[in-house]
Amino acid sequence: MTTTTQERPTGTTTEHVDVLIVGAGISGIGAAHHLKERFPGRSFVILDALDARGGTWWTHRYPGVRSDSDLFTFGYRFKPWRGASIATSEEILSYLDEVIADDGLAERIRYRHRVTTASWSSAEHRWTVEGTREDTGESVRLTTDFLWMCQGYYDHDRPYRPQWPGLDRFGGAVVHPQQWPADLETTGKRVVVIGSGATAATLVPALADTAAHVTMLQRSPTFFFARPKTHELAETLRALDVPDDWTHEILRRAYIAEGDEITRMSFEQPDELRELLIESMRPQLPEGFDIDKHFNPSYRPWQQRLALLPDGDMFTAIREGKASVVTDTVDTFTETGIRTSSGEELAADVVVTATGFDLSVFGGVSFAVDGQPVDFPSRVTWRGLMISGVPNMAYVFGYFRASWTLRADLVSEFVCRLLARMQERGATTVVPTLRPQDADMPLRPWAVPENFNSGYVMRSADRMFKQGDREPWIHLREYAEERTALPALDLDDDSLVYR
Incomplete structure (x- = not known):
């Protein structure tokens, strides 16, 4: 018609x-x-x-x-x-x-x-x-x-961003990822990313490459899951000149099966899945890193979204000292950064409010x-x-x-x-x-x-x-x-x- x-x-x-x-x-x-x-x-x-x-x-x-x-x-x-x-x-x-x-x-x-x-x-x-x-x-x-x-x-x-005390007196830049300015400069700057979801998991390692330091300030922990950026099976199939549509279908089924199993465990064996996730993180983080405080949420695995880390990139940034994690809430913004509810001062030139939508x-x-x-x-x-x-x-x-x-x-x-x-x-x-x-x-x-x-x-x-x-x-x-x-x-x- x-x-x-x-x-x-x-x-x-x-x-x-x-x-x-x-x-x-x-x-x-x-x-x-x-x-x-x-x-x-x-x-x-x-x-x-x-x-x-x-x-x-x-x-x-x-x-x-x-x-x-x-x-x-x-x-x-x-x-x-x-x-x-x-x-x-x-x-x-x-x-x-x-x-x-x-x-x-x-x-x-x-x-x-x-x-x-x-x-x-x-x-x-x-x-x-x-x-x-x-x-x-x-x-x-x-x-x-x-x-x-x-x-x-x-x-x-209209992204979601809480209104924190003292925000108007902060002397640096405050941006939401959904409205990222094209001319924002973070090279050599101290950056605080508020939030720990999928967006923060992307931003922290990306900013850490050139920033003076990146701090992820989270109100509560998130489960993180490191995965290879390229599946080993995909590399094998391509090396064998397997047609693209075959490779696509085989990898699709492999990822679906893996996802089905993780979802099943989240309902039927949540404690075992929690242990699996935590133990997968432990060797990728610095010795002595407090996983229970920073990466062990109170909710059941997959009751909120698992944050994916390709090749464990955020863990690498933490391990190399380019990034750190603070689990606390915002008491107030100051002229030079953020004071948390426990009294810790986080110096910042740029604050990224990765607080969702x-x-x-x-x-x-x-x-x-x-x-x-x-x-x-x-x-x-x-x-x-x-x-x-x-x-x-x-x-x-x-x-x-x-x-x-x-x-x-x-x-x-x-x-x-x-x-x-x-x-x-x-x-x-x-x-x-x-x-x-x-x-x-x-x-x-x-x-x-x-x-x-x-x-x-x-x-x-x-x-x-x-x-x-x-x-x-x-x-x-x-x-x-x-x-x-x-x-x-x-x-x-x-x-x-x-x-």
Whole structure:
């Protein structure tokens, strides 16, 4: 089908497409590939508020920015990864560029298009999506039969940063990794990085190469996991001239098996996994380093994200005296640095607040169904794929304990199956609907703390949709279960209402 346009009384041109994808990152580009492959005759466009493709990989410019997952699983199933297991943002963007070129997607992507509202009309069986051109300020309006939200999961514009006492009197620079200035100079400077998650684990060794010293100030410990940047098996297979697609599939399966085992242990043998992680760190750190204080969290392994260290680079920086760890809280900023709650003075020329982000519900887009605003905190997820009472809309949210793209591929396959089933049934609308037996179903938080309790999840829980206590209203499953469960979903389940 081709796109059509019409003129509305306001003078704004309205364009119609069969499917509208919001977001040109890993999820959106993958969705476009699956859609074009499965339905070559359907029209679609991708809208993205940023200046270029990549989402996180475009916005994050801090030193050393890299993947926190192996690229054999973070890469798409349909596109072999040919590089090292851990990749830089530039390498990931180049990989996405190849997908865009292979599938001819460039003409389908419209950058600097910020979506602000999405309104469903049951009378017209379609969405009206409105927004703004970031470069010109022009209004944008499209209609679509199906809306596919691939915008990512956090707020690109407003990172999370606590307001500490004395911040205004600090004489140095204070930066958040999400808003890294291109002209920031850290060579020869004393740097304090506040935080100890995946971003801090990337920044500390990258800055330590040229800084006078880097101190990682953490409120509480994180589990760190050192991994080779290049898998030994990949080197063996390439030396044998094994085809790239074979190498990709073999390494993909190897990493999935390893991840499945670590996840299983985190639930069934948490004490054994804790010991395994701690003992793997011990020989890589200086003699006498207090692992229990700095790298032995109170939470269960994988109750928060394991921070990956390629080739143990942060441990190397600590061992060589280029970096150090302080486990304490901020009492106040001073003119020359930070005073911790225990009274220790940390001198700093630059403070990096690697304190994370907040979740964003569908990119902050305001949704309405038949003129009524959608209050997402009162809605329930349908298998982490759709939202109760919201017609013809699917979304992508990846895994906490496995690569995001593993689920993005599964979601894409599901959406294509759903579109095909709608066509078979002659339906213009499909909406997840609570059944009579679900009327008194207890609603649970979007994320249960006993399962996963990272700060960004807990901080944002009140603005997120809910889950129930039974199928199909449960989400955040593990890949080991969903890789067979999602492809086998019954699309004629009575919780999906077709019209």
